[in-house]
Amino acid sequence: MKDRTPRQQLLFYLDIIDLKTNELIGHLGDISADGLMILTENLIPSSKIKHISIHLPDFEEFSQKSIEAFVEIRWTKPDINPDLHCIGCRFINIDPDLLPIIKQVEEVLGNSEVIQDNNTPLPAGWN
Numbered sequence: 001m002k003d004r005t006p007r008q009q010l011l012f013y014l015d016i017i018d019l020k021t022n023e024l025i026g027h028l029g030d031i032s033a034d035g036l037m038i039l040t041e042n043l044i045p046s047s048k049i050k051h052i053s054i055h056l057p058d059f060e061e062f063s064q065k066s067i068e069a070f071v072e073i074r075w076t077k078p079d080i081n082p083d084l085h086c087i088g089c090r091f092i093n094i095d096p097d098l099l100p101i102i103k104q105v106e107e108v109l110g111n112s113e114v115i116q117d118n119n120t121p122l123p124a125g126w127n
Helices: 098-108
Strands: 007-010 015-018 024-031 035-040 048-054 066-078 086-092 110-115
Touching: 024 048, 024 098, 035 066, 066 098, 098 110
Parallel strands: none
Antiparallel strands: 007 024, 007 110, 015 024, 015 048, 024 035, 035 086, 048 066, 066 086
């Protein structure tokens, strides 16, 4: 199994919309070129495929208003906030043109802490 790319924890929780239902799924917790984590009040079963849109803020750094992609739900666990769940997702056949935009999200909205597989921040300089 391929090692997961460390994900960039974000300072802003962006809305994630289910494009099939046009309903809010939750908010973007972290992101990398391989996948993302959704913070949500609702459980989503593992292995489910979702067509999502991540709404980007109106910042000059972003050349588009959203990122649309298909994701596979890989895992679910409780958040520190008992009202929320963390949902781990893997991008499916992501459009290579989206990778620079994902990198921009990491750079513009990211926290300096990088999240590893066990969701423990790496010490500064270890990333």
